[in-house]
Amino acid sequence: MSDPALDLANLPLDYEGFRKLATDKRLGPHEKIGFPPAYREGFEAAILADILAKLPALTCEEGLRVVDIGPGCAGLPRLLIDLCRDRGHTILLIDSPEMLALLPDTPGVTIRCPGLYPKNVGEALSRLGGPADAILCYSVLHYIYLDSNLFDFVDATVAMLAPAGRALIGDIPNHSKRRRFFATKRGQAFHRAFTGSDQPYEVAYETPTPGKIDDAVLTGLVQRAQAAGCDAYLLPQGADLPMANRRDDLLLVRP
Ligand SMILES: C[S@@+](CC[C@H](N)C(=O)[O-])C[C@H]1O[C@@H](n2cnc3c(N)ncnc32)[C@H](O)[C@@H]1O
Structure with missing residues (x-):
C-alpha cells in the first residue's frame, strides 16, 4: 500500500511536527521547513541580505561565535554556514536531530546542538564555549510559541549574548500587522492577485486570536x-521579501 499523502496544511507545526517533516522523503527542503516552495524559491539571497543589514558584525568581523536557532534544512542556513566558513566564524545550529542531519557538517565551522530551545540553552552555551556575538532565529518564533513560554525564550536568548552582541528574531508573523494590511485596498488587491479569487477577504477584529x-x-x-x-527594536523587513507586508523582525542588542 502506498503512503497516504502528508496533509501539510493540517499537520500541527510545532517542534514535533517539524521532526516528521524532516524525515518525510516525499518532501523537498522548503516543504520540510513548512513553506510552499513559492514562498522561498528565489528569495533566499534577498532574505540573507536583509538579515546581514541587521547583523552587520557577521560580514564586518571575523572569528565570531554565531548561533542559528531553528536553521531548518533549506538554502538559508547553507548560505549562512558558507559565510561563517569564509569569515572564520563558528556557528552553533540548534534544531531537532532529524533536521540537523540534513545540514552539512563542516568541521571547525558548524557545531550541532540537537533539542528543543530554549529548554536546551545550558547545553547550547556549553557547546558554544562562550557567549554569542550574533544569534539568528528566523521564521521560528511562532513555532516556539506553541511549545514554550516566549518570556523564557527572551530570557535565554539575552543570557547567551556577549557584550555588543545582537540577536535577530526575524520573520515573525504579526497578526495585528496582517489585519491592518488586509483591511486596506492594497491588501485586498494583494489577496485577489495571490488567490485568484474575487471574494473580499474578511478580516475579523475584536476576536480572540489564541x-x-x-x-x-x-x-x-x-x-x-x-x-x-x-536594547530592543521592532523592525520592518525589506520590501522585496515575500512576507514583508505581514511580518516583523525583533532585534535585541546588548549594550
Ligand atoms: C520554518 S522553519 C525555519 C527554518 C530556517 N530558519 C529558515 O528560515 O529557512 C522552522 C525551524 O525551526 C525548528 N524549530 C521549531 N521549534 C523549535 C524549537 N523550539 N527549538 C529548536 N528548533 C525549533 C524546526 O524544526 C524548523 O527546522
Missing part, C-alpha cells in the same frame, strides 16, 4: 528584553 503573535505579544517581548538589560 496562539497568534500580535502587537501586544511583540511589545511585551521588547519590554522583557529591555528589562533584562538589552
Whole structure:
C-alpha cells in the first residue's frame, strides 16, 4: 500500500511536527521547513541580505561565535554556514536531530546542538564555549510559541549574548500587522492577485486570536528584553521579501 499523502496544511507545526517533516522523503527542503516552495524559491539571497543589514558584525568581523536557532534544512542556513566558513566564524545550529542531519557538517565551522530551545540553552552555551556575538532565529518564533513560554525564550536568548552582541528574531508573523494590511485596498488587491479569487477577504477584529503573535505579544517581548538589560527594536523587513507586508523582525542588542 502506498503512503497516504502528508496533509501539510493540517499537520500541527510545532517542534514535533517539524521532526516528521524532516524525515518525510516525499518532501523537498522548503516543504520540510513548512513553506510552499513559492514562498522561498528565489528569495533566499534577498532574505540573507536583509538579515546581514541587521547583523552587520557577521560580514564586518571575523572569528565570531554565531548561533542559528531553528536553521531548518533549506538554502538559508547553507548560505549562512558558507559565510561563517569564509569569515572564520563558528556557528552553533540548534534544531531537532532529524533536521540537523540534513545540514552539512563542516568541521571547525558548524557545531550541532540537537533539542528543543530554549529548554536546551545550558547545553547550547556549553557547546558554544562562550557567549554569542550574533544569534539568528528566523521564521521560528511562532513555532516556539506553541511549545514554550516566549518570556523564557527572551530570557535565554539575552543570557547567551556577549557584550555588543545582537540577536535577530526575524520573520515573525504579526497578526495585528496582517489585519491592518488586509483591511486596506492594497491588501485586498494583494489577496485577489495571490488567490485568484474575487471574494473580499474578511478580516475579523475584536476576536480572540489564541496562539497568534500580535502587537501586544511583540511589545511585551521588547519590554522583557529591555528589562533584562538589552536594547530592543521592532523592525520592518525589506520590501522585496515575500512576507514583508505581514511580518516583523525583533532585534535585541546588548549594550
Ligand atoms: C520554518 S522553519 C525555519 C527554518 C530556517 N530558519 C529558515 O528560515 O529557512 C522552522 C525551524 O525551526 C525548528 N524549530 C521549531 N521549534 C523549535 C524549537 N523550539 N527549538 C529548536 N528548533 C525549533 C524546526 O524544526 C524548523 O527546522
